[in-house]
Amino acid sequence: MIKSFLNFLLPDDEYKRIRIVYFIAEAAVILAVVLLLYTLFTSWLDLQSRNGFVIAVFSFFFIMMYTFIRYIFSGMEHTNVVSREQFVKKRIRILGNALGVGLVFFVLNLIFEGIPSNREEAMDIIGPTIFFIVFYLLFDYISLKRSYKKNKELLDD
Amino acid sequence: MRNKLKIARVEKGLTQAQLASRVGATRQTIGLIEKGKYNPSLQLCINIAKELEKTLDDLFWEE
Numbered sequence: 001m002i003k004s005f006l007n008f009l010l011p012d013d014e015y016k017r018i019r020i021v022y023f024i025a026e027a028a029v030i031l032a033v034v035l036l037l038y039t040l041f042t043s044w045l046d047l048q049s050r051n052g053f054v055i056a057v058f059s060f061f062f063i064m065m066y067t068f069i070r071y072i073f074s075g076m077e078h079t080n081v082v083s084r085e086q087f088v089k090k091r092i093r094i095l096g097n098a099l100g101v102g103l104v105f106f107v108l109n110l111i112f113e114g115i116p117s118n119r120e121e122a123m124d125i126i127g128p129t130i131f132f133i134v135f136y137l138l139f140d141y142i143s144l145k146r147s148y149k150k151n152k153e154l155l156d157d
Numbered sequence: 158m159r160n161k162l163k164i165a166r167v168e169k170g171l172t173q174a175q176l177a178s179r180v181g182a183t184r185q186t187i188g189l190i191e192k193g194k195y196n197p198s199l200q201l202c203i204n205i206a207k208e209l210e211k212t213l214d215d216l217f218w219e220e
Binding site: 012016079080150151153 | 173174181182183184185186188189191192194195197198201
């Protein structure tokens, strides 16, 4: 294995490892081009848009989200789901995971926001929690579906 | 290359998942190698060859 501080973030399987390194590298190259264009346009047009905080947050989330979405759609997360039964079992587990993580999200929201005293405050906690669960479930389900499809194609004939 | 690997694995009486766990890979990776959709590292080739008691030529040399 190549020595790198990235290793602790990467899985043991070499195919997965290589694909993830590629996703991170793609994100970095796209971001570099976007930042270069941004720099050129702001200097040529003499724009005063130099909000460092926004650029830093955008850069961070772009790399994270690009890598995450590419990983989800690559179908390599659930490598052992090859039969319909395994797929159904995993789907139920994914639902359980989403609800569990959603509950943690809800509790953390309660801790940071405090116990709601009216309906509006309650919605400020419940709304994001539902949003979080739906997205968590959606991404996990897409990943499972893509993995299942890919695994079936690679199954023993 | 892909058929040779698959034949050797079946001769050895191993499933993709069993071979994968013995060589430290996932079942998907073994499937990809067998289908010719992924070129494994030399280290993984050696691990597979050792596990199947074949040489690298037996498994991966294309004539």
